[in-house]
Amino acid sequence: DTEVTQTPKHLVMGMTNKKSLKCEQHMGHRAMYWYKQKAKKPPELMFVYSYEKLSINESVPSRFSPECPNSSLLNLHLHALQPEDSALYLCASSQDREGTDNEQFFGPGTRLTVL
């Protein structure tokens, strides 16, 4: 299984809602990532988990809260988002952060719209 899955595919939420994005991989990868991508821009790193521990947090607002329940799962909890947070949220995984090529496998993304 060389797939990263993400749910939901699309999410529309109001600024007062609480929602969660989910990501799963069964490749035995030990590093998992959350990215945010705006249209016509490169992916922007938000969080990195390595061996289930948060290792990088790129100064992301606290309205985004990551969670890694186990080595296969990664969640992103959303609360009190702003319209400018509307974007494609991508999850990725890699063998580990210090792999020889650090190839990252991306999920299909969650298209988030904040009203």
Place this chain on the structure above:
Amino acid sequence: GQSLEQPSEVTAVEGAIVQINCTYQTSGFYGLSWYQQHDGGAPTFLSYNALDGLEETGRFSSFLSRSDSYGYLLLQELQMKDSASYFCASDSNYQLIWGAGTKLIIKP
């Protein structure tokens, strides 16, 4: 600061060869990756260069010169399905630093 520069757009003809250049200025550099992303899709890994020289994978090749802080992606025998955005990304300090992306437009 850390940055990668690549052309914003490249146009080529089906069946031709195209080269997408990338220059980088990053600290803790380990290697250069290339990713392809179709509109509405997720990035997919194409290649990685840690050492100087050319890496070939089918119709795609990637080159790195560490002394020049420069790399390129070469796409041969272009097909319409190669129309996509191509990102170079520097593997630096255990994370990817991404270029802004090059939109490849292929004409019949």
